[in-house]
Amino acid sequence: MVFNSLHFVWFFLVVYAAYRVLPHRAQNWLLLIASYYFYASWDWRFLGLLLASTLVDFSCALLLERAATPARRRTLLVVSLAFNLTQLGFFKYFNFFSDNLHTLFAALGWQLDFVTLRVLLPVGISFYTFVTMSYVIDVYRRETPATRNLLDFAVFVAFFPHLVAGPILRASTLLSQIARPRHVSRDQLRDGAWLIAWGYFQKVFVADNLASLANTVFEPGTTHTGVNVLLGLYAFAFQIYGDFAGYSNIARGTSKLMGIELIENFRFPYLVRTPQEFWRNWHISLSTWLRDYLYIPLGGSRGTEWQTRRNLFATMVLGGLWHGAAWTFVLWGVYQGALLIAYRAASTARAYRRLFVEASPLAKVATWALMFHLTCYGWLIFRSRSANQIATLTASLLTDFAPGSIETERLLIPLLLYSTPLLLVHACEAWFDDGLIVPKLSAGVRYSLYAATFYLTMLFGNFGGAEFIYFQF
Amino acid sequence: MSPPAAGTGSHRLRRLALFAAVLAVQFALFEAALRTWGSSEAAPSFQGLFEGDPVLGYRLRPGARTHFATSEFAADIAINGDGFRDDEELGPKAANERRVVLLGDSLVLSVQVDFGRTFGELLERRLNARGGPTRYRVVNAGVQGFGPIEEQLFFRRIVDRVSPDLVIVVLFVGNDAEEAVGSRPKLSGDSRGRAAAAGDSLITRVRRLVRRSMVLQILRLRIVAATDRVTPRMAPPEPPLQSYAAAPAPRIAEGLAIARRSIEDIAAVASRAGAPTMVALMPARFQVDDPDYQRLTQAVTQAGGELLRDGASERFDRALAELPLPRIDLLPALRRKLPGPDLFYQTTVHLTPRGHEVVAGALDAFVAEQWPLYRQEHPLTPR
Numbered sequence: 001m002v003f004n005s006l007h008f009v010w011f012f013l014v015v016y017a018a019y020r021v022l023p024h025r026a027q028n029w030l031l032l033i034a035s036y037y038f039y040a041s042w043d044w045r046f047l048g049l050l051l052a053s054t055l056v057d058f059s060c061a062l063l064l065e066r067a068a069t070p071a072r073r074r075t076l077l078v079v080s081l082a083f084n085l086t087q088l089g090f091f092k093y094f095n096f097f098s099d100n101l102h103t104l105f106a107a108l109g110w111q112l113d114f115v116t117l118r119v120l121l122p123v124g125i126s127f128y129t130f131v132t133m134s135y136v137i138d139v140y141r142r143e144t145p146a147t148r149n150l151l152d153f154a155v156f157v158a159f160f161p162h163l164v165a166g167p168i169l170r171a172s173t174l175l176s177q178i179a180r181p182r183h184v185s186r187d188q189l190r191d192g193a194w195l196i197a198w199g200y201f202q203k204v205f206v207a208d209n210l211a212s213l214a215n216t217v218f219e220p221g222t223t224h225t226g227v228n229v230l231l232g233l234y235a236f237a238f239q240i241y242g243d244f245a246g247y248s249n250i251a252r253g254t255s256k257l258m259g260i261e262l263i264e265n266f267r268f269p270y271l272v273r274t275p276q277e278f279w280r281n282w283h284i285s286l287s288t289w290l291r292d293y294l295y296i297p298l299g300g301s302r303g304t305e306w307q308t309r310r311n312l313f314a315t316m317v318l319g320g321l322w323h324g325a326a327w328t329f330v331l332w333g334v335y336q337g338a339l340l341i342a343y344r345a346a347s348t349a350r351a352y353r354r355l356f357v358e359a360s361p362l363a364k365v366a367t368w369a370l371m372f373h374l375t376c377y378g379w380l381i382f383r384s385r386s387a388n389q390i391a392t393l394t395a396s397l398l399t400d401f402a403p404g405s406i407e408t409e410r411l412l413i414p415l416l417l418y419s420t421p422l423l424l425v426h427a428c429e430a431w432f433d434d435g436l437i438v439p440k441l442s443a444g445v446r447y448s449l450y451a452a453t454f455y456l457t458m459l460f461g462n463f464g465g466a467e468f469i470y471f472q473f
Numbered sequence: 474m475s476p477p478a479a480g481t482g483s484h485r486l487r488r489l490a491l492f493a494a495v496l497a498v499q500f501a502l503f504e505a506a507l508r509t510w511g512s513s514e515a516a517p518s519f520q521g522l523f524e525g526d527p528v529l530g531y532r533l534r535p536g537a538r539t540h541f542a543t544s545e546f547a548a549d550i551a552i553n554g555d556g557f558r559d560d561e562e563l564g565p566k567a568a569n570e571r572r573v574v575l576l577g578d579s580l581v582l583s584v585q586v587d588f589g590r591t592f593g594e595l596l597e598r599r600l601n602a603r604g605g606p607t608r609y610r611v612v613n614a615g616v617q618g619f620g621p622i623e624e625q626l627f628f629r630r631i632v633d634r635v636s637p638d639l640v641i642v643v644l645f646v647g648n649d650a651e652e653a654v655g656s657r658p659k660l661s662g663d664s665r666g667r668a669a670a671a672g673d674s675l676i677t678r679v680r681r682l683v684r685r686s687m688v689l690q691i692l693r694l695r696i697v698a699a700t701d702r703v704t705p706r707m708a709p710p711e712p713p714l715q716s717y718a719a720a721p722a723p724r725i726a727e728g729l730a731i732a733r734r735s736i737e738d739i740a741a742v743a744s745r746a747g748a749p750t751m752v753a754l755m756p757a758r759f760q761v762d763d764p765d766y767q768r769l770t771q772a773v774t775q776a777g778g779e780l781l782r783d784g785a786s787e788r789f790d791r792a793l794a795e796l797p798l799p800r801i802d803l804l805p806a807l808r809r810k811l812p813g814p815d816l817f818y819q820t821t822v823h824l825t826p827r828g829h830e831v832v833a834g835a836l837d838a839f840v841a842e843q844w845p846l847y848r849q850e851h852p853l854t855p856r
Binding site for chain 1: 691
C-alpha cells in the first residue's frame with residue numbers, strides 16, 4: 001500500500017475518522033492495528049520480523065536498564081545489536097555477498113556448489129531496524145529511559161507514516177509523543193494538510209513525471225550525448241528529491257493530522273554550497289543517525305586529522321551500503337566520503353574564506369553551481385546499474401558534449417516544466433528559512449499556491465501509482 | 474471600516490470567496506494554457522478541423538489545416554476543398570481515373586499519422602504500382618465519430634461530386650452498432666440526435682460544459698479512473714464493449730440491423746452511380762493486443778460479465794452475410810503480423826504506421842481479387 005494509491009487514501013480516511021473519536025489508549029491500539037495492516041498489505045509474512053524486532057528490543061532495553069553491572073549492560077546491548085544486524089544482514093545483504101563470493105571463487109578457478117537461496121527483501125527493514133537499534137543504544141547510554149509499555153513501544157516501531165521509508169525517528173522524538181495524550185491543534189491541521197498536498201505534488205507531479213526522462217538516459221545499452229546525460233541527471237536529481245521528500249512530507253502531514261510531530265527530513269538540499277551542508281540537509285534523519293551511532297562512536301573528529309578522515313570515509317561507505325546491496329551504492333558512499341574529505345582539506349586553504357566564509361554573490365553562485373553538479377554526479381553513480389554504465393555515462397559527459405539534438409528538446413522542456421514549480425516553492429522556503437512557510441503566507445498568496453498545487457497535480461500528475469524509490473532500501 | 478476578526482463567520486466567508494476567486498482565475502489560466510499548448514482533441518486547433526452540419530451534426534471543414542501532436546505521435550492534417558483529408562484537391566475526374574471512396578470513422582481519417590502513411594494513401598500507391606494506363610485515386614472520406622448512419626447520409630451527399638468507381642465501407646466493429654442506434658434520429662432529419670431527444674436537462678448542459686472545457690475533461694477522467702478502481706464491481710462494461718459481451722444488450726442487435734440497412738443504402742446509391750460496394754471490418758485494439766485484452770476481460774469479469782474477444786467481428790460478419798457484397802475481416806491480417814511492432818497506439822485505439830501498412834496490404838489483395846474492373850485492367854494480378 002503506497003501513499004499514492006487509492007487504497008492508502010481510503011485506509012487513512014477510515015483510520016483517521018476512528019482516531020479522532022477514540023481516547024488516548026484506544027488511539028494507540030488503533031495505530032498499532034492500522035500499522036500492522038499497512039505493513040502486512042505488502043507481505044504478511046514479514047510481519048513476523050517486525051514483531052520479533054519489537055519484542056527483542058523492548059526486552060533488551062528493559063533488562064539493560066535493570067542490569068546491575070556494566071558487563072551485563074554491554075552483553076545486552078551486543079545481543080540487541082547482533083539480532084538487528086543479523087536480521088538486516090541476512091535479508092538485505094545475503095544475496096549480494098553470496099553472489100560476489102561466488103564470482104570471486106569463479107575468478108580464482110574454483111567452481112563452488114553453493115546452496116542457492118534467494119532472499120526477499122522485507123520492505124522498510126533498513127528503517128525500522130535503525131529505529132529499534134537507536135532506541136536500545138540510547139537506553140544503554142542512559143539518554144532515554146526504557147519504556148515499560150509494550151503497546152507504546154510497538155506503535156513507536158511500527159507507526160505507519162514512517163514505517164517503510166522513514167524518517168528514522170528516535171525514542172526521544174516519537175515514543176514520548178505516543179506515550180502521552182495528544183491534542184490536534186488548528187495549526188497542525190493546516191500544516192498537515194499542506195504537507196500532504198505538497199508531498200503528493202512532489203511525488204506525482206515532479207518525481208513520477210521526471211522518472212521517464214531519467215529512465216531514457218539510464219536505460220542500459222543506450223548511448224546519449226553529454227548534454228542529454230546531463231539533462232537526465234538533472235531529471236533524476238529532482239525525481240529522487242521529489243520522491244523521497246514527497247514521501248517524508250506525506251508522512252509528516254498525516255502524523256500532524258494525528259497530533260504527532262515528525263522531524264523535517266529535507267531542508268533545501270539543492271541550495272547548499274558544501275558537501276557538509278548537503279548532508280545536514282539531505283535525509284536528515286539518516287545522516288544524524290549515522291553521525292550519532294557510527295561516526296561519533298568511531299571517534300568522530302576527536303582524533304588526528306587522518307583518523308577523522310578515516311571515520312568520515314567509513315561512515316559514508318557504510319551509509320552508501322545502507323542504501324542497497326550493490327557495488328554502485330558502495331561507490332556512491334566512497335564518492336560522498338571523498339567529497340567530504342576533500343572539502344575538509346580545502347577548508348584549510350587560503351581561498352576557502354573568499355569562497356565560503358566571506359563570499360561575494362558571484363562566489364556564492366559559483367560554489368552553489370559546483371556543489372549542485374557534484375551532487376548530480378553522485379546521482380549518476382547512485383542511479384547506474386553497473387560500474388560499466390558509470391564509465392559510459394561519465395565518458396559521454398566529458399567527451400561528447402554536443403547540444404542541439406531533438407532528444408535534447410524532448411528532455412529539456414519537460415524537465416523545466418516539472419521542476420520549475422518545485423524550485424520556486426523551494427526558493428521561497430529557503431528565503432524565509434522555513435520549510436513550512438507556505439501555510440503562513442498571506443491569504444491571497446497562500447490560496448494561489450494551494451490552487452496551483454491542486455491544478456498541477458490533478459491536470460498533469462502521473463497517477464500510475466509508481467512505488468517510492470526509497471522502499472527498496 | 475475594520476476588517477472582520479479572524480474566526481468569525483464573516484471572516485470565513487470572505488476567505489472562502491477569496492479562495493473561490495483564486496480557483497476560478499487559475500481555472501481560466503489553465504484552460505487557456507491547455508487550449509493554446511495542450512495536445513488534445515479538445516484543443517481549438519484540432520476542433521478547427523470540423524464545422525457544424527445541419528444533417529450530420531458536423532463535418533470536416535474544407536481548407537482546414539493543423540498539426541496534431543501528442544506524446545505518442547505527431548501528424549500534419551490537411552482538409553481539401555471538398556472536405557476530405559487530402560493534401561491535394563480532388564478536381565475533375567480524368568478519363569483514365571478510377572476513384573475508390575473509403576467511408577468510415579476516425580480509423581479511416583487517421584489523424585495520428587501523416588496523410589502519406591494512412592492506409593488509404595498506401596492502398597492508392599499499391600493499386601497504381603501495378604502499372605497500366607489507369608490512374609487510381611483513393612478518396613479518404615472518413616470522419617471522426619461517424620457511424621453507419623452518418624456514413625450513409627454523407628455518401629448520398631458526396632456521391633455525385635466524387636463519382637466513385639468503387640466504395641469501401643470500413644466498419645469499426647467496436648462501436649459502430651452502438652453508434653448506429655444513437656444516430657438513428659438523424660435519418661429523420663434531426664441533426665441533434667439523442668441530445669435533442671434528451672432535451673436541455675441540467676445534466677445535459679453540465680455534460681456539454683465539461684466536454685467544452687479541457688480542464689474539466691481531465692478532471693473528469695481522473696475521477697472516472699479513481700471511481701473505477703474503487704468500484705470495479707459496480708461499473709458496467711463500457712458501451713463499446715457491449716458488442717463483445719457474451720450476452721449483449723438488445724440495442725446491439727438493433728444497431729447491427731441499422732448498420733446493415735445503411736450499407737444497403739450506400740450500396741444502392743453507389744450502384745446507381747455505377748460503383749460496386751465492399752465492406753471491410755476493422756477490429757478493436759484489444760482483439761490484436763494481448764495485454765489490452767487481458768486488462769479488459771478482467772474488468773468485464775469483475776463487473777460480472779463475459780467478454781468474447783472476437784464477438785463483435787463475428788456479429789457484424791453474420792449480420793452482413795445476407796448482403797451480396799464482398800466483405801473482408803481485417804483481423805486475421807493484423808493477427809498474422811504478430812508478434813512484431815505495435816499495430817495500434819497505446820493511448821488511442823488507432824492504427825500505427827505499421828498497422829496502416831498491414832491494412833493497406835490486406836485491402837489491396839482484397840480489392841485486386843474482388844473488383845471486376847481492376848481484374849479486367851490487371852488480368853495478371855493473382856487471385
